[in-house]
Every structure is written in structure tokens, then in C-alpha cells.
Amino acid sequence: MNTTLHLPITKLRGVGPRLKEELKLLGIITIDDLFAYYPYRYENYELRDLANVQDQEQVTIMGKVQSEPLLNYYGKKKSRLTVRVLSGSYLITVILFNRPYLKRSLRLGQTVTVTGKWDRNRATLTSSDFHTGQPDQEARWAPVYSVRAGVSVKKIRSLINQAFTCFPDYIEENLPDELLSTYKLIGKKQAVRTIHTPKDQTQLHQARRRLVYEEFLNYQLKLQAYKRIRRASSKGIRISADQESVQRFISNLPFALTQAQKRVVSEILTDMNSDSPMNRLLQGDVGSGKTVIAAIALYAAVSAGYQGALMAPTEILAQQHAENLDELFRPFRISVGLLTGSVRGTKRKILLDQLLRGHIQILIGTHALIQPEVEFKQLGLVVTDEQHRFGVGQRGALRLKGKEPDVLYMTATPIPRTLALSVFGDMDVSTIDELPGGRKKIKTYWVQENVIDRIINFMKKELDRGRQAYVICPLIEESEQLDVQNALDVHAQLSQALPGYKVALMHGKLTPDEKDQVMDSFKRRQVHVLVSTTVVEVGVNVPNVSLMVIYDADRFGLSQLHQLRGRVGRGSDQAYCILLADAKSETSREKMRMMTETTDGFKLSGYDLKLRGPGDFFGKKQSGLPTFKLADMIHDYRTLAAARDDAVRLVQNPHFWRDDRYAGLREPLAESGLTQLLHLD
Structure with missing residues (x-):
């Protein structure tokens, strides 16, 4: 190990106590930190021909002065200097603000670089x-660093240049030759030097490519080592379900499984039949059939003598799961219980007693499942629906109801599999990437908000046919900040425009009981049009709804729009989704075009990730998101996939933990305590 890297930053000339503290706020404490403080962009001073430059693009040109400079003053001590310059075949006007002193140094025919x-x-x-x-010629690409008061970009550049001079052998190669050769990567020393002082775009690309791969590989090695530790240190339940019995249950389903569903079932049952506890994420698009996969897993657990639990984020969704699963399990005489906040008194006491005795084999519920008095006789499988709606503590509390039960998390926010593996930490990931056949494609239209009368007429035709409609608004009441339709106004407008039909209103300010009452009335067709905020986004299944209207659709994310659209089209009738949006920006217009062109949730979520970035996409509460200095999980997706595959292979290779050629990759693991825990150092 090169101990030079751990020298304090004060070893550099000019770094006294004050600058040391300023640099510390930037995360720069050692020489190593300084070299790893990469630029976030570059000023490109390469000369360009204006014929090839786009309007409003940043450019560097060389030319000759063709006119006397003209200086004008305005405001308080502000100036505007203009001079005509001939660059190639272009005679242009160069404008310089607040640099009046240049007027004295410019003369006709003089060469200038701008x-x-x-x-x-x-x-x-x-x-x-x-x-x-x-x-x-030596400074065509100037690095720009993120700085704060007290530390300038110029100071960072100066310190890095000084460090290169003082510590020429500061870095050692940490990747083995096999990986450098496989991916044709440049050496670590060259990559770090180049990332700070690139000569051209090609050099910069090669340096970034090398360092991004290394970042991903180090992260994935930690992840895979941790998974190995967890599996080695925790003895799970081996749920050996009778395969013939499980096949009989599958054959009794009212529909045939898709190939994707069959593959996922196999992955889950293999996990359940192992000694290590299952920790698997099941992701699939809206309507892909995740619930039936959960039902098969729950049946396998019960048939092997264990109990199962399914936790849903809302009471109405828990009730829906209980009804559907009870119908599937009834022919097999499997008892299903429902525990929510509404189950109180004697009824609740009897249910908990039956659960403890093992008479209730599958318990469905909300977060009420994690209350202390809820005890299982022998919990074998825990299923969490819409796992991102629960906190880490809530998900963990349900798992503690058993002795290392298998855990299956489900989400309807599909993302690329390798990205899911990074975002959701140490989970294994199963993906349903195929929709069941037979359903009609939802017809999606983007219209301007000035055609609301036509939309209401279309809605009336659907209601006259006995169908129902959702109308989604982004706000509950008027806002001075946002010019958007609100649910209260829309509810009043539709109530007046649709006489003879019941229009109900649901939003986040209602109590849980009030929300459940409104949704229950809607499911029973006592309400014909439901005006709502996005509380209907997840899970609720009302097959009779044929129309979804979304006001100010451009204010929603693509994945959220897709989730909302998935609330319709659950029956045999043709369903429609109408996006109301003026969409003034190009990004907004592109979102609307994407929604009308595809119903593929994976494509839409991938585009949404590019638009919003992983932090906004998964939400600020998603603590599992790793942070990288250079790497971008979306832009560098292919590199992430390669690094993960390499990490899986290396961690499983005994030579990785012993051979000197892998010492550089083992060092970060040792600093995290992972090799010590594995007893392989």
C-alpha cells in the first residue's frame, strides 16, 4: 500500500490552518482526497470554425481585430466594450462586459483568442x-471544480499541479492485468492525471471510462461481499414445498402463466428451498401479474407447513389482496385473515389468537401486521407489496415476526435489472418483463386544455355505457404559485356538467376511513366519476373504469403517469387515458409524446430516470442510493452491468481473497471490515 496517499493535505506548500479547514468542508483531508476531487466540467478552449457551431453554443475562436473598439458605460460603473473581429470567413462582433481596460490594448490587425x-x-x-x-496549446481543456467561499477553482488547480510535482509516484495500479486487458483500460496513474489535465476529448473519455469502471467495481465488490456475509451468517428456513402440489395450484389458476412469470416462480421457489433466507425484489410493469406470483409463493410456504404474511400500504389495497387471495386459496382449504386498523375489539382478539395457534395460515394487512401483539406460530414467508411505500424499519419489523423467514418485496416501478440491483442494495432481483395476453392496449391521447368540453362529452358517453372514470389533479386547492387545475374546482365543474351521475372527491387531506369509504363506493359503482389526487396511483383494481383523465399531465413524472394510466384497462373493454397539458417546454412535450407512443413501463421509467436522475426518481427517502464521484448509474449503465458481473465472479473465486494481483481490490474491502468478517484476509 502506498502510504503517501494518506499524507495530510497540509504537506502541500501554502495549506495552513485556515485553508485546511476550508478544504475539509469540501471533503479534502489527504493527498488522496485531493487527487480524487474530480472536475465536474471543463472549459473547452479548442479552436472551432464558426460554420460548425450551433446557436448559443460556447466556443473558442481565433481572429484578427478589424475595427477600433467601442466603449459604452451604463448603470453604476458598468461597461460594454465591442470590437469587430474576423475569424475565418466570419466578421463578428465581440462583446466584453466590464472590461474597459482592454480598449487601450487592442489595435487593428492584432490576433486575439476569444x-x-x-x-x-x-x-x-x-x-x-x-x-x-x-x-x-497546453491548456485547451481547463478543469472546473465545485468550490465554496475561501477556495477558488484556481486554488484547487494549483494544489493539484503541486501535488503532481511533489508526489510523482503517488498512485499504484489497483486493477489486475486481466481486467485492464479485457476492457482495454488505461492505467490508474494515467487516468487520474488525465482527468485533471485532459488534452482532448478522446483522452478525457478514456480516463473517465477507466475511473467509472473502478468506482462501480469497488462498490459492487462491497455489495457482493456483504451478501456473502449475510448468507453465511444467517441460517434461514428451508421451505421444501411439494412440487406436484404447487403445480396443481398453478393449474387451478383462471389463466395460464406467461413465460416471464414461470421464470420468476422458479427463481423464488429455488430461493425458498435453500438454507439462506430469501431477500428478493419482484419488479414488474403495471398489470404484469405480480400478485399471482406472490400467491404461488404463499401457497408453497403453507403447503410446507409454514404461515405467510402480506403487507400492503393502504387498507383498501389490503382488503383487495385478501379478497383475491381468499378466492384463489379457498379450493385448497387455506385460511386467509385480514388485519387492518379497522379490525378492533373482540374480532381482533379472536383473529390474533387464531394466528398464534396456526389456524390462520395467511395473514394480509397494513402496517398493523408489525404491532407487538401480532404473533405467528411459524412464519415462513413475508411479502411486502409496493415496498417503497414502507420505511426500512417497517419492512424489517415484519421480518422479525419469524425466525429468519424468506422475504419477497414487490414493486410496480420497473427499472433496468442491473440498476435495480444497485439501488435496492443486497436484494436479488426478479423481473416480469412480459404482460399477460388478452388485454386491450390503453389508447392514450395528449390534448390541450382548451378542449375540456369535448372531453366531458366523451366521458358522458362512457358513463352512459355503464362505465366509470378517474379524473386526476395535481393539487387539492388553489395555489398562487402554480397555475394548475385543482381537485376542488374540477369536482365542482364535473358535478354540474354531469347531472344524474355521482361525482366524488378524494384527496390526501381525507382521513383513512374517509378515503376507504369513497373508494368502496366507487368499487360498488355507487360513484361514477372519482376526482382525485394521486392517491389512486398504486394497486387499486376497479375493472369497470374505462377512462382516465389527467389534468396538467406535464407536471407529473413519466413513471407516475404510467402508474396512473395502469388504473384503467383492467377489464375486457377498451380503455382510454387522456393527458391534458399545454406542455410549453420541449421536455414536457417529449414526455407527452412518450406517453402516447408506448405503454412499456421499462422504456418510460428509463427515460424518466434520464430526465430526473435517480435521486428524484426514487425519492429522497430512498436511502439505498449509492453516490459516486464520476460514475452515473443511468449514463454509465453498461459499465455498471459489467462491473457487477465481474464482482460476482471475483467474490466467488477463492484466488481473489489470497492472490497478490487482487490486493488493490481487497484494500477497500479490508477498510470496510468485510474481509475480516469473511475470515479470508
Whole structure:
């Protein structure tokens, strides 16, 4: 190990107590930290021909002064200097703000180098960097660092250059030759030097490619080592279900499983039949049939003599699961119980007693399942529906109701499998990437909000046919900040426009009992139109609904729009989704186009991730998101997939834990205590 890397930053000239504290706030404490403080962008000073430059693009040009500079003052001590410059075949006007001193140094025929924003229509270049003479051939790409008061970009550049000089052998190669050769990666020392001082785009690409792979590989090695520790240290329940019995249950289902569902069932049953506790995420698009997979897993647990539990985020969704599962399990004489906040008194006491005695084999419920007095006789399988709606503590509390039971998490937010493996930590991931046949594709339309009368007429036709409709609004009441339709106004408008039909209102300010009452009336067709905020987004199944209207649709994320659209089209009739949006920005228009062109949730969520980034996509409460210095889980998805496959292979290879060629990769694991826990160091 190169101990130089752990030298304090004060070893550099000019870093005293004050600068040391400023750098510490940037996370720079050692020489190693300084070299790993990568630029977040670069000023590109490569010369360009204006013929190939787009309007409003940043560009550097070289030219000759063609006119006397003109200086104007305005405001308080503000100035505007303009000068005509000939660059190639372009005669342009260069504009320089608040640099009046340059007027004295400019003369006709003089060579100048200018960097700035190009306005093609006006043939002007607003300068951000200007100097006389030709460009510096050695500084065409200038790194820009994230800084704070007290530390300038110039200071960071100076410290890094000094560190390169003082510690020329500061870094050692940590990747084995086999990986460098396989991916044609440059060496670590060259990569770090280049990322701070690239000469061109090709060099920068090669340096970033090397360092991104290393970041992903180190993260994935920690993840895979932790998974190995967890599996080695925890003895799970071996649920050896009778295969013939499970096949009889599957054959009794009212529909045939898709190939994707069969593959996922096999993965889950294999996990359940192992000594290690299952910790698996089941992801699939809206309507892909995740619930029936959970039913098969629960049946396997019960047939092997264990109890099962399914936790849902809302009472109405728990009730829906209980009704559906009871219908599937009734022919097999499997008892299903329902425990929510509404189950009280004697009824609750009897249910808990039957659960403890083992008379209730499958318990469905909300977070009421994790209350202390809820005790199982022998819990073997825990299923959490819409797992992201629960906190880590809530999910863990349900698992503690048994002795290392198998756990299956379900989510309807589909993302690429390798990305899911990174986001959801140490879980294994099963993906249903195929929808059941027979359902009609939901017809999706994007319209401007000035055609609301036509939409109401279309809605009336659907209601006259005996169907129902959802109308979704982004806000509950008027907001001075946002010019959007709100649920209260829309409810009033539709109530007046649809005489003879019951229009109900549901939003987040209602109590849970009030929400359940509204949804129950809607399911029973006592309510014909449900005006709502996004509380209907997940899970609720009302097959009679044929129309979904979403106001201000461009204010929602793509994945959220897709989840909302998935609330319709659950019956045999043709279903429609109408997106009301003026969509003034290009991003908004692109979202609307994507929604009308595809119903593939994986495609939409992938695009949504690119738009919003993983942090906003998964929500601020998703603590499992790793952070990287250079790597981007979306942009560098292929590299992430390769690094994960390599990490899985390396951790399972005994030579990885002993051979010197892997010492550089073992070092971060040792610092995390993982090799010590594995007794392999």
C-alpha cells in the first residue's frame, strides 16, 4: 500500500490552518482526497470554425481585430466594450462586459483568442474569456471544480499541479492485468492525471471510462461481499414445498402463466428451498401479474407447513389482496385473515389468537401486521407489496415476526435489472418483463386544455355505457404559485356538467376511513366519476373504469403517469387515458409524446430516470442510493452491468481473497471490515 496517499493535505506548500479547514468542508483531508476531487466540467478552449457551431453554443475562436473598439458605460460603473473581429470567413462582433481596460490594448490587425457564447442570428460572441495572441496549446481543456467561499477553482488547480510535482509516484495500479486487458483500460496513474489535465476529448473519455469502471467495481465488490456475509451468517428456513402440489395450484389458476412469470416462480421457489433466507425484489410493469406470483409463493410456504404474511400500504389495497387471495386459496382449504386498523375489539382478539395457534395460515394487512401483539406460530414467508411505500424499519419489523423467514418485496416501478440491483442494495432481483395476453392496449391521447368540453362529452358517453372514470389533479386547492387545475374546482365543474351521475372527491387531506369509504363506493359503482389526487396511483383494481383523465399531465413524472394510466384497462373493454397539458417546454412535450407512443413501463421509467436522475426518481427517502464521484448509474449503465458481473465472479473465486494481483481490490474491502468478517484476509 502506498502510504503517501494518506499524507495530510497540509504537506502541500501554502495549506495552513485556515485553508485546511476550508478544504475539509469540501471533503479534502489527504493527498488522496485531493487527487480524487474530480472536475465536474471543463472549459473547452479548442479552436472551432464558426460554420460548425450551433446557436448559443460556447466556443473558442481565433481572429484578427478589424475595427477600433467601442466603449459604452451604463448603470453604476458598468461597461460594454465591442470590437469587430474576423475569424475565418466570419466578421463578428465581440462583446466584453466590464472590461474597459482592454480598449487601450487592442489595435487593428492584432490576433486575439476569444471564448464565449455564439449568437448566430446577430453574429455576436459574448466573451467570457479574452486574451491577445494565439491560444495556449497546453491548456485547451481547463478543469472546473465545485468550490465554496475561501477556495477558488484556481486554488484547487494549483494544489493539484503541486501535488503532481511533489508526489510523482503517488498512485499504484489497483486493477489486475486481466481486467485492464479485457476492457482495454488505461492505467490508474494515467487516468487520474488525465482527468485533471485532459488534452482532448478522446483522452478525457478514456480516463473517465477507466475511473467509472473502478468506482462501480469497488462498490459492487462491497455489495457482493456483504451478501456473502449475510448468507453465511444467517441460517434461514428451508421451505421444501411439494412440487406436484404447487403445480396443481398453478393449474387451478383462471389463466395460464406467461413465460416471464414461470421464470420468476422458479427463481423464488429455488430461493425458498435453500438454507439462506430469501431477500428478493419482484419488479414488474403495471398489470404484469405480480400478485399471482406472490400467491404461488404463499401457497408453497403453507403447503410446507409454514404461515405467510402480506403487507400492503393502504387498507383498501389490503382488503383487495385478501379478497383475491381468499378466492384463489379457498379450493385448497387455506385460511386467509385480514388485519387492518379497522379490525378492533373482540374480532381482533379472536383473529390474533387464531394466528398464534396456526389456524390462520395467511395473514394480509397494513402496517398493523408489525404491532407487538401480532404473533405467528411459524412464519415462513413475508411479502411486502409496493415496498417503497414502507420505511426500512417497517419492512424489517415484519421480518422479525419469524425466525429468519424468506422475504419477497414487490414493486410496480420497473427499472433496468442491473440498476435495480444497485439501488435496492443486497436484494436479488426478479423481473416480469412480459404482460399477460388478452388485454386491450390503453389508447392514450395528449390534448390541450382548451378542449375540456369535448372531453366531458366523451366521458358522458362512457358513463352512459355503464362505465366509470378517474379524473386526476395535481393539487387539492388553489395555489398562487402554480397555475394548475385543482381537485376542488374540477369536482365542482364535473358535478354540474354531469347531472344524474355521482361525482366524488378524494384527496390526501381525507382521513383513512374517509378515503376507504369513497373508494368502496366507487368499487360498488355507487360513484361514477372519482376526482382525485394521486392517491389512486398504486394497486387499486376497479375493472369497470374505462377512462382516465389527467389534468396538467406535464407536471407529473413519466413513471407516475404510467402508474396512473395502469388504473384503467383492467377489464375486457377498451380503455382510454387522456393527458391534458399545454406542455410549453420541449421536455414536457417529449414526455407527452412518450406517453402516447408506448405503454412499456421499462422504456418510460428509463427515460424518466434520464430526465430526473435517480435521486428524484426514487425519492429522497430512498436511502439505498449509492453516490459516486464520476460514475452515473443511468449514463454509465453498461459499465455498471459489467462491473457487477465481474464482482460476482471475483467474490466467488477463492484466488481473489489470497492472490497478490487482487490486493488493490481487497484494500477497500479490508477498510470496510468485510474481509475480516469473511475470515479470508
